[in-house]
Amino acid sequence: MLSRTADSLFWLGRYTERAANVARGLSVASRMAGLTAELNHEGDEWRALLVAAGCEPGFFQKHREVTEEAVVDFLVRDPDNPSGIISCFAAARHNARTVRTALTVDMWSAMSDSWNHLRRIGPADFQGEKLPGFLEWVRERVLLFNGASMDTMLRGEAWLFVQLGTALERADNTARLLDVKHEVLESAAESTVAHGQWQAVLQSFSALRAYHWVFRDRITPARIAELLILRPELPRSLVASFNRVCEVLDLIAAEQDGRRGEPHRLAEELRAQLRQGRIEDIMEAGLHEYLTAMIINTAELGEAVQAFYIRA
Structure with missing residues (x-):
């Protein structure tokens, strides 16, 4: 196998898993922020998530303070964050296209359909009350891709x-x-x-x-x-x-x-x-x-x- 093919496949696996992991982190931060709101520590949960994702320096280059809305937007759709959910799917799809012939139809369809949906979303689709549903959708799409890989490749x-x-x-x-x-x-x-x-x-x-x-x-x-x-x-x-x-x-x-x-x-x-x-x-x-x-x-x-x- 050519090294560039191995590289694309390796990072295809990493980026799809990373997108699901960011969604998991956002889910737990949202739950824990609600639990600690009475202690006035809810902002700590969002900052901790930025640290866990390795995104804290990049976040503070664009934002002066940690708020739920700013962190969610940065970790979902900010194009300057390479570890954001949409950025991860974009990178995964790019790597998938590079090795298209090595993937099955089901794998490509799962990745391509996810990307076509994500590139059209705006803040109103994942902020506030819509956040849990959106994060569950992200996890389901990664599970679909992983399942296609396990079952068809x-x-x-x-x-x-x-x-x-x-x-x-x-x-x-x-x-x-x-x-x-x-x-x-x-x-x-x-x-x-x-x-x-x-x-x-x-x-x-x-x-x-x-x-x-x-x-x-x-x-x-x-x-x-x-x-x-x-x-x-x-x-x-x-x-x-x-x-x-x-x-x-x-x-x-x-x-x-x-x-x-x-x-x-x-x-x-x-x-x-x-x-x-x-x-x-x-x-x-x-x-x-x-x-x-x-x-x-x-x-x-x-x-x-x-x-x-x-x-x-």
């Missing part, structure tokens, strides 16, 4: 690079979203607001029902962290994401006569760290420190993939 290198981008982006988002909420999860104080915030964190990963299925007990911060970091049963957990990254890298190596390199070493190292981890040790050493290191390591792995497969 040949299991060759093209499919593997899409899967690699998706899994790596998912790992990065899980670490970022958990890190920005680390104070909520490190607090031992129980209250109605705290419990609502814990539920909102789980809902952002579509994991509230999964939590009760796995633990069959009341919600506690340490168990939330354990579920989202160390439990392989949850598809969006860190360990599940890196399990998938390693599986895909192994399959790509098999397609290339066993060729392996730095991405494989880094991915295996991160997976081993997660498999051997204990939530008690992580919480005692500091959840923020652990997740910050994981974000840095995930970025290094992404760079290693680019260097080994795309720029080599």
Whole structure:
């Protein structure tokens, strides 16, 4: 496979997953802002979301203060934000067009239809009361694309690079979203607001029902962290994401006569760290420190993939 083809497929997977992740972040910020409004801290939730998305510097280049309307607009439709939902779909569609012949009809239709809808929307279509419905639509469109990929694409290198981008982006988002909420999860104080915030964190990963299925007990911060970091049963957990990254890298190596390199070493190292981890040790050493290191390591792995497969 040509390196430029692998690059387009890799980023097609990353950008589609990123669009859904931004939608998830907006959903949880909206819920948590409502919960903390009585404490006059609702603006903190929107600023935390900007930090989690890596968009805070760009936001303050255009806005003087954090408001719900400004943050939502910046993370949905601002053309100067490359991590905004519409920008992600635009970049994903561009990469899809570049490798059109490698995609199935269903994959292309899912991406093209989503983009044709998004390019016509305005603020009135996603602000205020329409925000939850719009965010759910975004998540459904990404699920449709991912489902088309899983159900219709040949299991060759093209499919593997899409899967690699998706899994790596998912790992990065899980670490970022958990890190920005680390104070909520490190607090031992129980209250109605705290419990609502814990539920909102789980809902952002579509994991509230999964939590009760796995633990069959009341919600506690340490168990939330354990579920989202160390439990392989949850598809969006860190360990599940890196399990998938390693599986895909192994399959790509098999397609290339066993060729392996730095991405494989880094991915295996991160997976081993997660498999051997204990939530008690992580919480005692500091959840923020652990997740910050994981974000840095995930970025290094992404760079290693680019260097080994795309720029080599």
